[in-house]
Amino acid sequence: MSDQNMETQMKEAANALLCHLESGDSKAAMDTLDNLQGTLNEYREHSLFKKIGKLTRSVHEAIQNFEIEVKKDDNGEVSILDEDGSRMVDASDRLNYVIELTENAANKTMDKVEETIPISAELGETAKKLRSDWEKLVTKQMSAEEFRKLYIEMNSFLHFTVEKTSHIDSNLSEILLAQDYQDLTGQVIKRVITLVREIQIALIALIKSATEVESYTGIKTELKNKEIDGVEAEGPIINADSRSDVVSNQEDVDDLLSSLGF
Amino acid sequence: MKILIVDDFSTMRRIIKNLLRDLGFSNTMEADDGNSALPVLQSTPIDFLITDWNMPGMTGIELLKAVRADDKLSNLPVLMVTAEAKREQIVEAAQAGVNGYVVKPFTAAALKEKIDKIFDRM
Numbered sequence: 001m002s003d004q005n006m007e008t009q010m011k012e013a014a015n016a017l018l019c020h021l022e023s024g025d026s027k028a029a030m031d032t033l034d035n036l037q038g039t040l041n042e043y044r045e046h047s048l049f050k051k052i053g054k055l056t057r058s059v060h061e062a063i064q065n066f067e068i069e070v071k072k073d074d075n076g077e078v079s080i081l082d083e084d085g086s087r088m089v090d091a092s093d094r095l096n097y098v099i100e101l102t103e104n105a106a107n108k109t110m111d112k113v114e115e116t117i118p119i120s121a122e123l124g125e126t127a128k129k130l131r132s133d134w135e136k137l138v139t140k141q142m143s144a145e146e147f148r149k150l151y152i153e154m155n156s157f158l159h160f161t162v163e164k165t166s167h168i169d170s171n172l173s174e175i176l177l178a179q180d181y182q183d184l185t186g187q188v189i190k191r192v193i194t195l196v197r198e199i200q201i202a203l204i205a206l207i208k209s210a211t212e213v214e215s216y217t218g219i220k221t222e223l224k225n226k227e228i229d230g231v232e233a234e235g236p237i238i239n240a241d242s243r244s245d246v247v248s249n250q251e252d253v254d255d256l257l258s259s260l261g262f
Numbered sequence: 263m264k265i266l267i268v269d270d271f272s273t274m275r276r277i278i279k280n281l282l283r284d285l286g287f288s289n290t291m292e293a294d295d296g297n298s299a300l301p302v303l304q305s306t307p308i309d310f311l312i313t314d315w316n317m318p319g320m321t322g323i324e325l326l327k328a329v330r331a332d333d334k335l336s337n338l339p340v341l342m343v344t345a346e347a348k349r350e351q352i353v354e355a356a357q358a359g360v361n362g363y364v365v366k367p368f369t370a371a372a373l374k375e376k377i378d379k380i381f382d383r384m
Contacts, residue, residue: 106273114280231323231354233316236345236366246347250372253352253363260356 006043010036048216055209062202066195091192098185105181112171112178119164126157264306265290268299268313268325269343274366278312278343281370285377296320300328303335310380315344315351323355330359339380343368 013036020029066087133150136142142150214221240248247253265287269275275292282290291306293299295317302308311329315322322342329335341362342355352363361383362376 103271103273107276110273110276110280231348231350233321233346233351234348235316237347240347245349247349247352247365248347250365250368253347253365256349256352257356257363260353262356 006039009039044216048213051209051212051216055206055213058202058206058209062206065198065202087195091195094188094192098188101181101185105178108178109175112175116168116171119168123161123164126160130154130157263287263289263309265310265312266293266299266302266306266308267291268293268295268311268317268322270294270314270317274314278373281373284370285374296322296325296328299325303329303338304332308338310377311338311340312343313340315342315346315355323351323358326355326358326360339384341376341380343373 013032017029017032020026020032130150130153133142133146133153137147137150210221213219237243237246240246247256265282267275267278267282267290269278269292272294275294279290279292282288291302291308293302296313297319299311299313300320303311311325313322313325320328322344326340326342329338329340339361340359341364342360343364343366345366347365355363361380364372364376
């Protein structure tokens with residue numbers, strides 16, 4: 001029965017009821033009310049079924065959309081059939097891949113930096129020593145013997161420098177290349193963001209359907225935003241500028257600590 | 263001077279280890295959360311503890327409280343190096359007896375300054 005039909009019936013019943021009452025036929029008035037009551041109950045039940053049907057369909061659509069395959073056992077218990085095939089699991093795999101790529105890149109970069117630091121330190125030390133010898137030559141404080149030694153040392157330093165700087169160059173190129181994870185992880189993260197948005201939209205649709213059922217059954221659920229515990233770990237803050245409960249930099253931390261007497 | 267670095271990410275431990283070496287501290291040990299750090303602290307003479315906050319198992323704040331509650335460890339200097347940046351958390355760490363608090367991302371200079379400050383007071 002449509003809402004319009006129901007309204008028409010209600011109007012007709014109201015008119016009939018008024019007629020019966022005006023003509024003093026209270027039995028007929030009672031019968032009219034009873035009839036209307038029956039139709040109304042039927043209508044309510046029917047509408048509730050419709051709303052529940054809609055809610056169930058929304059749940060199914062959401063499940064299908066995220067490619068979660070469910071199975072039902074003999075007792076009617078529902079569980080996830082193929083964990084590996086779902087987009088949720090796929091998203092977790094993707095994010096784990098991001099962790100792996102970034103970790104590898106960080107380690108590779110640090111390998112190359114750790115390898116390069118002693119080379120550049122050795123170049124610097126040798127150049128420093130040669131510079132002080134060179135000073136002696138410039139200020140004509142160098143003996144012939146010392147000059148011969150410097151002549152040989154300078155030659156080997158030039159060879160050493162050419163060899164070592166090419167090693168440093170190649171390490172720097174590898175450090176540069178190790179940053180290619182940014183492109184790959186960026187693409188992966190964007191896909192996961194899309195999925196999260198879709199989930200959000202689907203959940204809002206579900207809440208809407210569920211609210212319609214609630215309004216028919218009289219069940220009330222309070223929607224509350226979750227409060228974050230102040231001392232609970234939250235990880236990096238991405239919107240520090242728009243929040244007053246967090247510090248934005250080391251200076252803020254130092255100010256806060258010194259206000260506490262640190 | 264033996265320093266224990268506690269962080270669940272090996273790359274962060276490695277970064278801190280490298281910065282410490284630049285500052286002249288090459289005697290370091292590592293642990294990946296409070297649960298693995300505590301036995302090390304109890305069995306090895308450690309002079310300085312650097313810990314992250316957010317770690318699976320035992321968190322850094324719990325580790326700090328456990329250290330302060332342990333008679334043998336209660337005077338150990340503790341530096342927190344963490345992404346946790348809520349004012350309440352910093353106050354909590356201060357009340358629990360932290361000796362320094364560095365927020366990630368941090369610079370080598372900031373880490374050096376806090377370490378120097380802690381050692382000056384020792």
